Amino acid sequence: xxxxxxxxxxxxxxxxxxxxxxxxxxxxxxxxxxxxxxxxxxxxxxxxxxxxxxxxxxxxxxxxxxxxxxxxxxxxxxxxxxxxxxxxxxxxxxxxxxxxxxxxxxxxxxxxxxxxxxxxxxxxxxxxxxxxxxxxxxxxxxxxxxxxxxxxxxxxxxxxxxxxxxxxxxxxxxxxxxxxxxxxxxxxxxxxxxxxxxxxxxxxxxxxxxxxxxxxxxxxxxxxxxxxxxxxxxxxxxxxxxxxxxxxxxxxxxxxxxxxxxxxxxxxxxxxxxxxxxxxxxxxxxxxxx
Numbered sequence: 001x002x003x004x005x006x007x008x009x010x011x012x013x014x015x016x017x018x019x020x021x022x023x024x025x026x027x028x029x030x031x032x033x034x035x036x037x038x039x040x041x042x043x044x045x046x047x048x049x050x051x052x053x054x055x056x057x058x059x060x061x062x063x064x065x066x067x068x069x070x071x072x073x074x075x076x077x078x079x080x081x082x083x084x085x086x087x088x089x090x091x092x093x094x095x096x097x098x099x100x101x102x103x104x105x106x107x108x109x110x111x112x113x114x115x116x117x118x119x120x121x122x123x124x125x126x127x128x129x130x131x132x133x134x135x136x137x138x139x140x141x142x143x144x145x146x147x148x149x150x151x152x153x154x155x156x157x158x159x160x161x162x163x164x165x166x167x168x169x170x171x172x173x174x175x176x177x178x179x180x181x182x183x184x185x186x187x188x189x190x191x192x193x194x195x196x197x198x199x200x201x202x203x204x205x206x207x208x209x210x211x212x213x214x215x216x217x218x219x220x221x222x223x224x225x226x227x228x229x230x231x232x233x234x235x236x237x238x239x240x241x242x243x244x245x246x247x248x249x250x251x252x253x254x255x256x257x258x259x260x261x262x263x264x265x266x267x268x269x270x271x272x273x274x275x276x277x278x279x280x281x282x283x284x285x286x287x288x289x290x
Contacts, residue, residue, distance in 0.1 A: 003029070003030065003031055004028060004029065004030040004031070004063045004196055004197075004200045004204070005030065005031050005033060005062045005063050006018070006023065006030050006031070006032050006033065006062060006063070006064070006204070007032075007033045007034075007062040007065065008034065008228070008229065009065065009066045010148065010166075010167050010168065010229060010246075010247070011089070011091075011167060011246055011247040012211070012215055012222050012223070012225050012226070012245065012246055012247075013208045013211045013212055013215065013247075013249060014032075014208070014211075015222075015225035015228055016211035016214055016215060016222050016225065017207040017208055017210065017211040018032050019225075020210075020211070020214070022206075022207035022208075022210045022211060023203070023204065023207045025207070026203035026204075026206050026207050027203055028200055028203040028204060028207065029200075030200075030204075033062070034228070062193065063192070063193055063194060063196045063200070063201075063204075064084070064190055064191070064192060064193070064196075064201070064204060065081075065190075065191050065193065066089070066188050066189065066190055066191065067120065067121065067188065067189070067191065068120060068121030068124060068125070068186055068187065068188055068189070069088060069186075069187040069188060069189040069254065069258075069262055070121070070124045070262055070265075070266050070271070071119055071120060071121070071124075072188075072189035072190070072191050073189070073259060073262050073263055073266070073285070074263070074266060074271075074272060074276075074277055074278055075191065075278075076191065076278075076285035076286065077263070077277060077278025077279050077280050077281070077284070077285045078276075078277075078278035078279075079278070080191075081191040081192055081193045082191070082192045082285065082286060082287035083189055083190070083191060083192075083254065083259075083285050083286045083287065084189070084190040084191070084192050084201075084254075084286075084287050084288070085253055085254040085255070085259075085286045085287065085288045086205070086251070086253060086254075086288050086289055086290055087190060087205060087249060087250065087251050087252070087254075088187050088188065088189050088190070088249075088250055088252070088254045089187070089188040089247050089248060089249045089250060090185060090186070090187055090188070090247065090248050090250060091121070091166045091167050091185065091186060091188055091246065091247040092166060092167065092170055092183075092185050092244065092246065092247075093121065093122065093125055093164060093165065093166035093167075093170060093183070093184045093185050093186055094164070094165065094166075094170060094180040094181070094182060094183050094184050094185075095109065095114060095126065095129070095162055095163070095164050095180065095181045095182050095184060096155060096162070096163055096164075096165055096170075096173045096178040096179065096180055096181070097161060097162045097178065097179050097181055098155070098158065098161075098178060098179070099177050099178060099179055101161065101162075101179065103161070103162065103181060104181075105133075105181070106129070106130055106132075106133040106134070106181055106182045107133045107134065108181075109130060109133070109134060109139075109162060109181065110133075110134045110135075110138040110139075110140075111138055111140050112140060112161050112162050113140050113141075113142040113160070113161055113162065114126055114139075114140060114141055114142060114161075114162045114163065114164060115142045115145035115151035115154065115155075115160045115162065115163040115164065116141050116142070116143065116151075116163075116164045117143070117146070117147050117148065117151075117164075118143040119271065119272070120147075121166065121186045121188065122148075122164035122165075122166065122184070123141065123143075123164075123271075124186070124266070124271065125164065125184035125185075125186040126139075126141065126164050126184055127139065127141075127269060128184070128186075128265075129182050129183070129184040130182070133182075142160075145160055145163070148165070148166070148169055149169065149230070149231060151163040151164075151165070152165055152169040152172065152173065153231075155173065155178065156173075156176065156234075162181070164184060166184075166186075166247075167246040167247050168226040168229060168230065168243070168246060170246075171226075171240075171242070171243035171244055171246070172230075172234070172237075172238060172243075175238070175239060175242055175243070176237070188247060189254060192287055198289055201289060202289060205251075208249060209249070209251060212248065212249045215245050215248075216245070216248075219244065219245040220241065222245070223240040223241065223243045223244070223245070224240050224241075226238070226240050226243060226246075227240065253288070253290075254286075256282045259282050259285075259286070260280075260282065263277070263280050267280075
């Protein structure tokens with residue numbers, strides 16, 4: 001059996017569980033890899049039209065990883081892992097513009113380049129949130145600005161007129177005075193890679209449940225962990241005492257109905273080329289321990 005590998009994923013829970021030794025207390029033998037943070041953040045910049053789905057196609061090293069539920073849904077349908085249906089999470093997200101931007105309402109974003117991650121949560125959530133306001137042919141999504149930290153950096157440096165941010169970067173943009181035009185909060189799902197021992201998965205999630213309880217009780221004690229993920233240049237500017245708890249784990253099932261509705265939404269919006277959606281079969285794509 002391969003060693004259980006844990007990698008943080010833009011959220012607090014893994015950091016809290018590791019620092020409080022919850023994984024080991026559960027008897028989990030594991031390796032904790034801090035790959036989410038680099039000095040510059042360049043590890044996350046994969047270029048134009050390379051996002052969460054492409055990272056699943058390339059393969060992920062961790063035993064458990066996460067992405068927006070839309071991408072995990074399709075990636076699992078293509079056999080790139082198994083969607084774990086016993087838990088999901090919800091991440092605060094939104095579209096931000098500079099304080100002096102002419103954009104005041106969601107409708108004002110028509111034609112404005114909005115930086116998102118291709119086939120990632122920010123991509124789908126932006127389309128979903130702006131549909132009531134902007135015709136599809138007026139929605140101008142910019143994939144070239146890359147992944148989360150790059151588009152955050154471009155917003156801060158005045159080089160992007162609008163960006164979709166979530167979790168830590170979302171709070172950072174708020175702290176710096178950027179204006180949120182619309183909320184795009186979205187669901188995140190868990191992907192299981194390889195064939196980890198089911199008991200190891202139970203140990204892992206029991207530890208995360210403890211960490212979630214701690215965060216719910218005293219979030220201000222743990223928001224400093226965001227600095228473990230941000231590029232160094234931003235650390236002097238960050239006041240994480242003002243930030244919220246970010247992504248929240250929900251220990252409820254990701255049901256067949258949710259899976260199928262999400263799959264149908266992606267298909268109806270042409271998010272993937274013909275033939276790239278996979279089987280779409282819940283039984284083949286999912287894993288549950290209950």
